Amino acid sequence: MRDTLILGQAFRGGGAVDPLGAVVALTDDAEICGCNGVCKGKITGAIAAKGLTSLDDVRAHTKASNSCGTCTGLVEKLIMATIGDSYNPAALQPMCKCTDLGHDEIRRLIVAKGLKSIPAVMQELEWTTSCGCAKCRPALNYYLIADWPGEYEDDAQSRFINERVHANIQKDGTFSVVPRMWGGITSPRQLRAIADVADKFAIPTVKVTGGQRIDLLGVRKEDLPAVWADLNAAGMVSGAAYAKGLGTVKTCVGSDWCRFGTQDSTGLGVRLEKFLWGSWTPAKVKLAVSGCPRNCAEATCKDIGIICVDSGFDVVFAGAAGIEIKGTEPLCHANSEDETVEIIAALIELYREQGRYLERIYKWAARVGIASIKAHVVEDLSKRRLLYERFVFSQGFAQVDPWQERVNGKHAHEFAAMAEFGLPQAAE
Ligand code: SF4
Numbered sequence: 001m002r003d004t005l006i007l008g009q010a011f012r013g014g015g016a017v018d019p020l021g022a023v024v025a026l027t028d029d030a031e032i033c034g035c036n037g038v039c040k041g042k043i044t045g046a047i048a049a050k051g052l053t054s055l056d057d058v059r060a061h062t063k064a065s066n067s068c069g070t071c072t073g074l075v076e077k078l079i080m081a082t083i084g085d086s087y088n089p090a091a092l093q094p095m096c097k098c099t100d101l102g103h104d105e106i107r108r109l110i111v112a113k114g115l116k117s118i119p120a121v122m123q124e125l126e127w128t129t130s131c132g133c134a135k136c137r138p139a140l141n142y143y144l145i146a147d148w149p150g151e152y153e154d155d156a157q158s159r160f161i162n163e164r165v166h167a168n169i170q171k172d173g174t175f176s177v178v179p180r181m182w183g184g185i186t187s188p189r190q191l192r193a194i195a196d197v198a199d200k201f202a203i204p205t206v207k208v209t210g211g212q213r214i215d216l217l218g219v220r221k222e223d224l225p226a227v228w229a230d231l232n233a234a235g236m237v238s239g240a241a242y243a244k245g246l247g248t249v250k251t252c253v254g255s256d257w258c259r260f261g262t263q264d265s266t267g268l269g270v271r272l273e274k275f276l277w278g279s280w281t282p283a284k285v286k287l288a289v290s291g292c293p294r295n296c297a298e299a300t301c302k303d304i305g306i307i308c309v310d311s312g313f314d315v316v317f318a319g320a321a322g323i324e325i326k327g328t329e330p331l332c333h334a335n336s337e338d339e340t341v342e343i344i345a346a347l348i349e350l351y352r353e354q355g356r357y358l359e360r361i362y363k364w365a366a367r368v369g370i371a372s373i374k375a376h377v378v379e380d381l382s383k384r385r386l387l388y389e390r391f392v393f394s395q396g397f398a399q400v401d402p403w404q405e406r407v408n409g410k411h412a413h414e415f416a417a418m419a420e421f422g423l424p425q426a427a428e
């Protein structure tokens with residue numbers, strides 16, 4: 001039954017199914033949320049006992065739908081089946097418990113009222129808590145960075161650990177370090193520097209990632225600035241693998257090497273990555289450029305993809321290959337590299353301005369509509385140009401290597417080793 005609910009009617013061999021009836025028919029011990037091991041009975045029991053009326057309430061009391069989100073549709077159907085019309089999923093969802101306002105309204109007011117700091121937003125929009133929470137602070141920090149480039153100063157304390165220390169925390173408390181490799185291209189000098197760093201800091205695992213880069217896993221937090229200093233010295237900057245921003249631009253070898261290559265896909269990938277890096281976005285953004293429709297760089301499941309063809313560049317977007325799998329949507333055909341770069345920068349700027357914090361491009365596109373995005377980025381050339389110019393302006397403040405800053409001492413307290421106490425001191 002759960003398979004039918006998740007995988008659809010095709011799984012049960014076709015035939016009409018009443019989705020609500022199917023949920024009602026589940027037994028109480030049927031598992032709804034695999035991530036958190038929550039069964040139907042626990043959810044319906046909590047709804048009835050505690051008078052829960054929203055998805056957020058159910059998440060808070062049962063943990064169902066609180067991790068990967070795959071079960072969210074099922075949980076919503078259970079709420080509908082339990083409380084009927086009192087559940088209105090279309091009702092405005094507040095950003096968090098600190099406010100009654102939703103993301104879009106808060107963002108509109110940030111601009112309309114000229115609010116340029118987190119305390120100003122909280123005071124003017126009557127936050128119910130004094131300092132906000134782990135949901136609203138990172139979202140506000142992103143909206144303020146995107147809306148006031150050059151004026152708002154990033155608030156590190158409103159970021160989660162990975163973005164605060166510019167590395168990804170691992171299950172044993174060590175970190176992973178991923179230097180940028182523009183368009184997946186590296187060199188003997190960079191590879192030697194990576195090997196030297198791995199030896200010098202006894203880094204236990206060196207792994208090639210799916211995004212055509214090299215991941216150094218198992219780095220101690222206090223070693224991070226010294227590791228970055230050595231990588232910086234070899235010309236490498238942060239790959240931002242931890243960031244809600246541009247991740248990789250995956251490429252194939254294209255016309256430089258491949259018999260089938262129609263354009264220089266590697267060169268375009270390098271150009272795009274050098275132009276786009278550093279920008280903060282609502283969620284991570286991954287690109288790929290394939291040199292022909294054989295699509296060796298797998299561009300058709302990325303946030304933004306380019307398929308090179310003899311006549312130019314087919315730009316596609318809104319793909320996903322994580323929790324959800326979704327092929328991209330066609331955006332447009334561009335005749336030149338310059339036009340392709342302008343279209344992609346405009347698309348990313350529109351996403352930066354309209355996307356809700358943590359909303360990937362494919363979810364933003366589904367919410368606002370592909371037609372509306374095309375109208376801004378493809379059909380109205382003056383709108384495209386303005387979006388492009390706003391993106392270029394904000395990049396003037398964004399392209400600073402965070403590793404270099406920390407090598408030079410910024411936020412040194414984050415990386416200081418904890419003091420070691422002997423037993424007598426610890427007992428005091
Ligand atoms: S996508 Fe086309 S050009 Fe690129 S490596 Fe594959 S076959 Fe060659």
Ligand code: FES
Pocket residue numbers: 032033034035036064065066067068069070071072
């Ligand atoms: S299956 Fe419920 S959050 Fe992942």
